[in-house]
Amino acid sequence: MTPSRTLRLALASVLLFPVASPIAADASDTRLVVQITVDGLRGDLLSRYGRSFGPDGFRRLTEQGVWYTDAHHQHANTETIVGHATLATGAHPSEHGMVGNSWYNRADGRLGYNIEDPDQALLPVPGFEGEGDQLDPTQAAAESNGRSPANLLASTFGDELIKSNNGLSKVIAASGKDRSAVAMAGHSGKAFWMSVATGAYESSTFYYDEYPDWVTAWNADRPADVAIATEWRLADPLDSYLLAANDDRPYETDLKGFGRTFPHRYGAPEDGLYYTQVVVSPLGDQLTASFGKAAVLGEDLGKDDAVDILSLSFSGVDAINHFFGPSSLENEEVVRVLDRTLADLFAFLDQEVGRDHVLYVLSSDHGMPEMPEFMADHGHDTARNGHTALAEDLNAEVAAAFGVEDAIKAFFRPYIYLDHEAIAAAGGDQRAIERLIVDSLAARPGIAMAMPSEPFPEQRGDFLEGPIRRNFHPARSGDIYVVQSPYSFLLDPGAIAVMHGSPWRYDTHVPILFAGPGIEAKQVSRQVATVDVAVTLSAIFGTTMPSGASGKVLSEVLR
Ligand SMILES: [Zn+2]
Numbered sequence: 231m232t233p234s235r236t237l238r239l240a241l242a243s244v245l246l247f248p249v250a251s252p253i254a255a256d257a258s259d260t261r262l263v264v265q266i267t268v269d270g271l272r273g274d275l276l277s278r279y280g281r282s283f284g285p286d287g288f289r290r291l292t293e294q295g296v297w298y299t300d301a302h303h304q305h306a307n308t309e310t311i312v313g314h315a316t317l318a319t320g321a322h323p324s325e326h327g328m329v330g331n332s333w334y335n336r337a338d339g340r341l342g343y344n345i346e347d348p349d350q351a352l353l354p355v356p357g358f359e360g361e362g363d364q365l366d367p368t369q370a371a372a373e374s375n376g377r378s379p380a381n382l383l384a385s386t387f388g389d390e391l392i393k394s395n396n397g398l399s400k401v402i403a404a405s406g407k408d409r410s411a412v413a414m415a416g417h418s419g420k421a422f423w424m425s426v427a428t429g430a431y432e433s434s435t436f437y438y439d440e441y442p443d444w445v446t447a448w449n450a451d452r453p454a455d456v457a458i459a460t461e462w463r464l465a466d467p468l469d470s471y472l473l474a475a476n477d478d479r480p481y482e483t484d485l486k487g488f489g490r491t492f493p494h495r496y497g498a499p500e501d502g503l504y505y506t507q508v509v510v511s512p513l514g515d516q517l518t519a520s521f522g523k524a525a526v527l528g529e530d531l532g533k534d535d536a537v538d539i540l541s542l543s544f545s546g547v548d549a550i551n552h553f554f555g556p557s558s559l560e561n562e563e564v565v566r567v568l569d570r571t572l573a574d575l576f577a578f579l580d581q582e583v584g585r586d587h588v589l590y591v592l593s594s595d596h597g598m599p600e601m602p603e604f605m606a607d608h609g610h611d612t613a614r615n616g617h618t619a620l621a622e623d624l625n626a627e628v629a630a631a632f633g634v635e636d637a638i639k640a641f642f643r644p645y646i647y648l649d650h651e652a653i654a655a656a657g658g659d660q661r662a663i664e665r666l667i668v669d670s671l672a673a674r675p676g677i678a679m680a681m682p683s684e685p686f687p688e689q690r691g692d693f694l695e696g697p698i699r700r701n702f703h704p705a706r707s708g709d710i711y712v713v714q715s716p717y718s719f720l721l722d723p724g725a726i727a728v729m730h731g732s733p734w735r736y737d738t739h740v741p742i743l744f745a746g747p748g749i750e751a752k753q754v755s756r757q758v759a760t761v762d763v764a765v766t767l768s769a770i771f772g773t774t775m776p777s778g779a780s781g782k783v784l785s786e787v788l789r
Contacts, residue, residue, distance in 0.1 A: 259586050259747040260587060260746060261532040261537060261583060262531055262532030262538050262539070262540060262579070262583050262587060262588050263538070263540070263588075264588055265414065265541040266541075266542055266544070266591065266593075267544070267592075267593060267595055268547055269310060269546075269594065269596075270551045270556075270595070271547050271740065272556060272597035272598045272736060272740070273597060274739065275547075275565060276297075279472070280292070282470065282472075282566055292753075294751050295751060296743065296749055296750075296753075296754060297743050298758045299741070300755055300757045301593070301741060301742040303737075304700055305323050305324075305697055305700045305701045306644065306732075307323070307733075308597065308738055309368075309595075309730065310410060311344040311410075312331075312701075313595025313760065314410050314595045315384075316760050316761060317413075318413050319776045320387065320761045320762070320765040320779030320780065321779050321780060322701070322761060322780060324702055325383065325384050327382065327383035327706060328381065329706045330344070330644065331343070331368035331369075332371045333645065333706045333707070334642060334645070339639075340373075344368075344381060345377050345409050346371075346372040347377055347378035347381075348376045349378075350376045350377060350434045350436035352433075353433050353438055353440075355445075359428065376434060377408050377412055377421075378436035379417050379421075382413065382416070383778070384777045385417065386413075387416075387773070389776070390776055391537060391767075392418040392419070399536045399538055399539070400536075400538045401538070401541070402420050402525045402538075402541070403539075404421075404541075405422075405424075405542065406509045406514045406543070406546070407543065408423040410423070414543060420433065420437045420438070421433060422445070424508075424514065425505070426506045426509065428499075429455060431445070431449060447524075448521060448528075453520060454505060456513070457508060457511070458498050458499065459497075459498055461495050461496065462493060462494040462496065462512070462513070464559075465566065466566070471562050473557060476557055477492060478490055479601075479603075480603075481555075481601050483725055483727045486501070488503075492560075492563075494507070509546065509549050510549040510550055511546065512563070512568065514544075515564070516571050519544075522575065523575065526578075526579070532579075537771060542575075547564050551598045552726045552727065553726070555601040555728050556598040556600060556728075576590075588747075589744070589747065589749075589770070590743070590744070590745045591742075591744055591767065593742045593760060597730060597737045599729075602717055602728075611715070613718045615674070616722040617643050618641070620641065624637075624638055628666060628667070631666055632666075633656060634656040634658040635652070636652060637652065637653055637663055639652075641712075643720050644701075644708075644720075644731065645708025645711060646667065647708040648660060648708075664710060671712060676715050676718035676719070677713070677714060677718070678716070679713050680712045681695070681698050683702060683707070694733050697733040697738075714732055720732075740760065742784075744766070752786055754786050761779065761781030762783070764776050765781035766781070766783050766787050
C-alpha cells in the first residue's frame, strides 16, 4: 500500500468513525497489541539460536513479521529502566528522565531507585507474607516498597492510546521485575510484577485500592511454588545445544546452592533465595506468560474494537546473563524454553482473541556483554573495576592536588556526582577537578573514557558524545559520565558477574520485530532505533505522539 492510500484510508476512517480507535488502515483489524520485551536479549541471539526454535514461537515473528536486525538503543546507559522507558515512550532518557536504574538525589543526599515512590505502597496480596534476599543491587537502593511511574517524565504510547478513545482501551503490563512493568504500563495502565519475597505478582496503591478477583485467584494457586525442592534440568539432550561445552566455567556465579552447572537445584522459600532462583530460570518467564493469559481472560483484553495492550517483559534471559553470562549453556536453555513459552502464549491468543486481531511487537531493553574473563580467553584486554574503590582513589588524588576533601559525593555507575558546595567552600576549581578525574580515569585499565556534562574540547564529536548527551537529565545525571572499556566490568563486586549498561554495541543492539494484521514479512538491515517503536505504534493507531518522542515511523511496518 502506498503512503498516499494509507493516508486516504486513515482520513476516511476519521471522517466516518470519529470515535473509532484504530485509524491507520493496517490497524483496522487489531484488537490487541502484545508488546513483548525480552530483558537482555542481545540483537544477535535470535540468529544464533534460530535453528533450534520451533515454528510457532520466535520464528512466527521473525519469519512472518518485519525483523529489524540492526536496531539500537541510542542512549549511553543501557540499563533496564532506561531501555523499557525508551521503548514505552519513544523518548530518550534526556526527555523521559529515567537516566539509570539508580541515581543520586542531590535534594535528599541519597541514592534512589528509579520507580520508588514512598507514597504508593506495595499492595499486599492476601495470604502472601515473607521476606526474600534481594540480589538486584539497584532495587536494593530503594528505602520503601512503594512503586509508581511518578519519575517517568514522558507519556507512553499506551497513555496516548487510552487518552485517544477516552479510556476505552486497557493497558496491562506484567514482568518478573517491577521497573519493567511500571515503565511499560505508563501513567494510565496497570502494572504487576513478581515479588522475590513471596512469589506473588503484585502491584501498588498507585494502581489499585484492592486487587481484581482474577489477580487474587491467579496468586492463590501459588504457581511460583511449583519448583520448590526440585531441579532445573535441560529440556533437551545436551548434544542438541550449541553451547553444550559452556556449562562449567569458573567465573560463573553459584547462587547460594543453585549451582554453576545443570541440574540447578531450587531451594525453598524459607531459604530466602527461592523466588530469586525462579527468576534466574525459565520458570519466571513461564509465570509472566501465565499471568498475561489470566489478564487477557480477567480483563477481556482484545474483546472489542477499542485496542488494548498486553505488555509482557520476560526477565529470565537477563537474570541468567548476569550470573552465567550470555554465552553460557544456561543462556541457550532459557532462550530455547522461552521460544516454547511464546509458542504456547501465541496459540492461546489465537484462540482467545484471534490470529487476525493481534499485533505483536518484540524488542529488548538492552543487550549484554560477555564476561570479562571469557573475552580475556579470546584475546581481549579486560578488567574489573568497582565504583566505590574508584571513588576513594579519585578523592585522594583530588585532595592531594587541590586540597578539597571528598570532592566526589557519590559515584554509582555511570555517574560521578561532585560535591559542588564542598568544592566552592574550599575555593576549588570544579573544571580543573573534572580535568584531573577525567585524565586519571582514562589512564586506568578497564576504563575507556569519562566525559563531563560539558565535554572537554577534544571530546566533542566523539562517537560516545551523542549517547551520553541523550542520557543527560540536569536534575538526575551526575557531573561526569564514566564509560568502561569494551567488555570490561564497572560495578562494585557482588553476586552479579557480568553487567550491561555500556554504550558499546553489544549493549545497544537489540531486535525489533513487528508482526500481525497487514504486516508483510521482511528482514530489514538498515539501522533503526528503539525510540522508533512507540512512534510507529502511535502512527499505526493514529494517536497523539508520546510527549517526548523523537523516534521515526518504521516505514516497513506501515508501508
Ligand atoms: Zn534489563
